[in-house]
Amino acid sequence: MEIATSRPGRLSLTIFFWLLVAFLYVPIAFLALFSFNDGDPSFPLSGFTTHWYGDVFANRVLMSSLGRSASVATASSLIGVTLGVLMSFALLRRRFFGKPAVSALVFSPLVIPYLVFGISLLLLFALVDKLLADWFGVYIGLGLHAIVIGHVVVTLPYTILTILPLLERLSISLEEAAKDLGANPQETFRRVTLPLLTPALVSAFLIAFTLSFDEYAIASFLAGSEQTWPVYLFAQLRVPSLLPQLIAVSSVVFIASMLLILSAEIGRRIAERRYGREFSAQGLASSR
């Protein structure tokens, strides 16, 4: 692109790029390095060991917090994807009064500070608990269910943003073609729309899962007695005694989440490219 940059300009941009990438990854690399260090995380290194990783598995509190985060993330992602599909259909394929307002409402969790949102849910649950206790003698309290509810709200915009583009590309003429060929609506949805949407659904699920798994602010207000992984991690960050174990877990979690995101992204692109090519309106017309 000679118009955009000169040769030295290009060189300096390249150097800057890789320096910044290094800056982004070096702290992560340090974490990985120290996870094998037989001692405190500081230089000079004390010797190679993998026993921190073993200690992690023995740490029941840590492991159970990871498990809880996984359940919360799964539940909220499943609900989030379901609601996201419904909303995407409504936004894309239906006309209704107040669509811009609804659209704004649905996407506004993207900008609300999680601090304020977490607090607002805390207040809501305090009220509901009080009412339930006074009227029905039932106590629910805070806990994982509250976190799931909060996470569904904040992941909904992301799931819609993932599903909507693919839904848009799926030509409506596909569904009409299926209908013309005699398929009833259940069949159309099950055998045509849903399979075509699957890559976006999976991608949306993975993104929502990652978001929920790592989410601290909302969980910190709603956790109750059962700590999720970020809440546990945060509590431990202020007590550096278990630091090496946390570092060991962090390397694993890092790599896992990076792989998840990469696969979600790659899968989504493959799907879009493939389906975009095969099922665009032109393609359909030309195949007839």
Add this chain to the structure above:
Amino acid sequence: MTDMDHFLARRLNRRGFMRMAGVTTVGAAVLAACKKAENVGGTATATGAGAHPPIAEEPGKLQVLDWSGYGNGDYYPDKERLGLWQQYADETGDTPQFTLFANDDAAFTKAATGSVKFDVVHPCGYKYKDWVDLGAVQPWDTSLIPNFPALNPKLEQSGIVDGKQYFIPLDWGFIAPIVNLDHVDVKEETFGILFDDRYEGKISWVDTSNMMYIGGLFLGVTDPFNMTDEELTEVRDFLISKKHLVKFLWNQSYDFWLSFKKEEVWIGYAWPDTVGYADAEGMNYLYMEPKEGRVSWVCGMGLAADTSNYRHSHAYVDSWASTKAAEFLLAWYYYGHTNTKADLSVVSPGVVAALGLDDPTVLDPPRAIPESFIPRRDLYQQYWSEVLAS
């Protein structure tokens, strides 16, 4: 001919959805009403052991609202259990569930807002009245606590509020400055060392509104726990002016200890556990007896007013009141315990002497000032927030 929309209409018809929602709500309400009837019948007045069902009928899964390191295994994974609640587990076969709080204010807020359910709570003396006033706790039946007679009667009296034994005091200790003598030159033992300009960036305060009364104590107000508005303003401004000396505010004592051990900070607001660790590490430290007097605290167990684990809770407190628990606290936290029969040889004689662990009179004036009920706690909190925000 049916089409996609008809299909959707059948699945997601709004009226159908509303009908379903209505049915479930009514159903839930009916079930809940039945449950409430049960509850109302079951909740007896909290006097007389006969009014409470036998322990086998209680749900178990005791909910304990406590400090970190007091049983949930944060610091001493197995020792905490063995020392503090193994007796309880052996007697009842139940495993307690812990909800943790960072400090008394956080615990109280959690309970006040109903965001946590608990059977047993572990606040400190100056907060007892707040809990009683909130209506969140009920008096204990000491006849159900076999270890109660072994507890120091004078200290147990401090758990009496409005004439009833609402709290069972168990652990006690001090608040005083600890200094690293290798780096700090102590001219006079006073709380003022926490505000000493010579040691900028080497000081740590606690991250609670307690700093307000510490400031008041140093500035010489009449009653640090009941300061006037002018005094509070004076303390606030004083703390703001000294804030730049502080490296960090600690939330957990162990957090402070690790920093003190690494000599990142040389001076700090400290509890006795730091003393024990410093002693074991062979550090050259001084746990001051300031001229203003150390501040002493006694913390105890409270029983939730609406608990359904009445007998379980008493068994838990009994486990905490045992000599085993006392020796755990002494050996690992260097805290005093109200059980007079505890074997003090688990602690080095030097520490026993330094902290007066064998002599509860060390908790009284003039050597120490008991941490007392603060009537205007919210105001203290507000002024402290302003210190933080400046």
Add this chain to the structure above:
Amino acid sequence: MTTADMTASRTSWKRRERRTTAGLLSAPMLWLALFFVAPVLYVAAYSIGAIKLFPTDAGVISFEDWNHFLRGGSVYMGLFWKSIRISLTVSVVVVVLAYPIGYFLALCVRKMKYVLLLVVIVPFLTSFLLRVLAWKVILGDRGVVNSLLFSLHVRSPDDPVSWLLYSQFAVMLVLAYVWVPFVALPIFVSLDNLDRSLLEASSDLGAGRWRTFWRVTLPLSAPGVVAAFVFVFIPTIGEFVTPLLVGGPSGYLFGNAIQDLFTRGTDWQSGSVLAMFLLIVVAGLMALFGRFVQVRSVATD
């Protein structure tokens, strides 16, 4: 099918369509109404005293707290401006760092464009707390930087560089580190969508590369830059986790005050005032800059 049949089925289709629209919308909207709109309204009600924490207090609606906060009597307003100042600094730094990244990927790289973009973005999508942990390890008095300085004998172990951690510097550094990857995206998208022929035209008209950049590229990419700025500025105003971990006493920010008011004391009315204020500021900023932030076009490419 006769024409009559087709018309009939079309009208009934439209009727059914309206019903199913309601069906599609009901679940998500109900969820949002119950768990997003209602809680926020509840906070607003709290802030004016319409609802109290302890029912025993008089339920008098009062704007006293709002008054006190806005009229300069409160120390929290100063804290708010401190947070704005820090957010502003971080946002500017982040955008300045991210712009060359976007430029490089959009205009200088051909084949590996999206892969490299992913390389930049992926850290953002991994655990936030862990990335802060990494910096705690690096910046501490006995951390990576300082132990390196000790071993090189630049500083002695008694005299570490202590302003690296527990300071406003630490807060800004960590926030910038966290947000740079994310911010590169909208800048990249706007530069990627740039019409190359404009650049060619500019060059044909005799403009040098710098001039082309200043007069053509930068103005055209402005929407992306503004979007990027907004993407980092708005979330960081309410930031409380980073200050809590690396801020020390001087790194105490507006978000921390809000959190403390709700978790330490029972003065939830003051807390609600601050929380609502933050929300209003954020909403206002979004309304102001909303046209630059086209959510869909930024997220997809």
